[in-house]
Amino acid sequence: MSDDSRPSRPEPLTEPLTEPLTEPLTERPAEPRTALRTAAVIPAAGRGVRLGPGAPKALRALNGTPMLVHAVRALAASRAVSLVVVVAPPDGAPEVKSLLDAHALPDRTDFLVVPGGESRQESVKLGLDALPPDYDIVLVHDAARPLVPVDTVDSVVQAVRDGARAVVPALPLADTVKEVEPADVPGDPEPVVATPRRDRLRAVQTPQGFDRATLVRAHETVTDDVTDDASMVERLGEQVVVVPGHEEAFKVTRPLDLVLAEAVLARRRLNDGF
Numbered sequence: 001m002s003d004d005s006r007p008s009r010p011e012p013l014t015e016p017l018t019e020p021l022t023e024p025l026t027e028r029p030a031e032p033r034t035a036l037r038t039a040a041v042i043p044a045a046g047r048g049v050r051l052g053p054g055a056p057k058a059l060r061a062l063n064g065t066p067m068l069v070h071a072v073r074a075l076a077a078s079r080a081v082s083l084v085v086v087v088a089p090p091d092g093a094p095e096v097k098s099l100l101d102a103h104a105l106p107d108r109t110d111f112l113v114v115p116g117g118e119s120r121q122e123s124v125k126l127g128l129d130a131l132p133p134d135y136d137i138v139l140v141h142d143a144a145r146p147l148v149p150v151d152t153v154d155s156v157v158q159a160v161r162d163g164a165r166a167v168v169p170a171l172p173l174a175d176t177v178k179e180v181e182p183a184d185v186p187g188d189p190e191p192v193v194a195t196p197r198r199d200r201l202r203a204v205q206t207p208q209g210f211d212r213a214t215l216v217r218a219h220e221t222v223t224d225d226v227t228d229d230a231s232m233v234e235r236l237g238e239q240v241v242v243v244p245g246h247e248e249a250f251k252v253t254r255p256l257d258l259v260l261a262e263a264v265l266a267r268r269r270l271n272d273g274f
Contacts, residue, residue, distance in 0.1 A: 036136040038157050039083040040075040040207060041127035044068050044143040045090065045116025058143035059099075060258065063265045067252060068096070069103045070146030075139065075207065076109040078153040084109060085130055087116040087123040124229060125219045131212070137161070138215050140229045141207035147264050148207065148249040155243045156209035166233040167209040169245035170202035177201060204228065205245040214238060 044058045058068045068086070075081050088096035097113040105111060114130045116123030124140055131138065137160045139153070152169050159167040176198055180190040208230050218232035226232050230240045248264055250257065 036161060037082055037134055038078075038080045038137040038139065039085060039131050039135040040081050040139040040141055041085045041087065041124055041131075042068070042071055042075065042141050042143050043087045043116060043120050043123040043127065044096070045087050045092075045120075045123040060252075062146055062252075062258065062261055065103065066099060067146040067261075068143045069100065069105075071141060071143045071148075072100065072105065072111070074146060074148045074150070075141055075153060076106045076111075077150040078157065079108075080154060080157040081139065082109060083112065083131070083135065085112045085114060085127045087127040088113050090115045090117065119225070121219070121225065121232075128212075128216055128219060136212050137209060138212045139207035139209050140215075142251060144252045145206055145249050146252065147261060148205070149246050152205075152244075152246045152249055153207055156207055159241060159243050160209045160211060164209075164241045165211045165214040165238050166230050166240040168204045168228075168230045168240060168242055169206070169208075169249065170204045170242045171245045171247065173198050173201050173203055202242055203245075204230070204242075205249045205251075 058071075059066045061067075062070055072084055072086065075084050086096060086100065093113050093115045100111060100113065112130060114126055117126055127140075128138065137157060139156065141148070156167050156169055177196055178192045179194040179196060180192055183190045206228075208228060210229065210233065214233060214236070215229060218229070218236055222232040222235045224235070226235070234240055250260070252258055252261055
């Protein structure tokens with residue numbers, strides 16, 4: 001065979017078409033949890049809620065401003081919170097929206113008002129349903145805790161970012177607690193059943209923080225009436241962790257609490273100038 005008839009040798013490739021097959025395939029790194037977006041849900045949809053005279057405690061004036069507005073501002077003060085959803089009475093969403101529009105709120109935070117349900121549990125679920133899909137962390141906050149400091153809010157968010165599925169702020173108890181057998185007639189003496197160890201007890205506050213998927217699953221699964229959202233997550237068998245709460249995050253439930261809240265605001269104005 002002549003040299004002209006031999007098949008020509010192919011020219012070598014100057015660059016490989018693909019990476020060597022022996023190289024391991026790597027997955028795209030997961031999104032850092034510090035980038036997860038946080039929304040807050042504030043249920044304020046008690047039965048029979050109406051603005052004006054006879055309004056519930058969430059709409060009672062505190063230093064001339066409704067407690068609900070104070071609570072919204074407290075959550076929005078955290079740079080981690082980019083959306084606050086207020087769950088209004090079933091027939092009172094327009095009035096609550098007008099109330100929020102009438103007060104100055106941080107520009108960097110979005111606000112949404114949705115109608116609530118017949119119970120707090122149902123209202124929180126409706127608030128969850130209203131969240132856009134790109135929020136991964138959810139705070140649930142009592143409107144009647146209007147003075148929660150921003151450091152407490154940030155601590156709860158950070159604990160969820162660090163991997164906790166459910167977080168509650170809480171304080172140690174100052175008083176000894178007794179478990180009793182409730183009396184049949186209110187006001188009658190009640191026999192003591194046990195004295196729990198005080199060092200293992202905490203008084204729980206809000207906002208409570210959650211991995212969104214966990215909280216949604218809790219609301220879809222737990223149908224019993226519970227006192228807070230963390231209890232629903234406990235029913236799933238998930239761990240709830242505690243971070244330090246703050247004495248100013250107390251719940252306004254009695255006339256004396258309202259006096260105390262006014263005093264806290266007066267001290268803040270004196271110390272911080274607002």
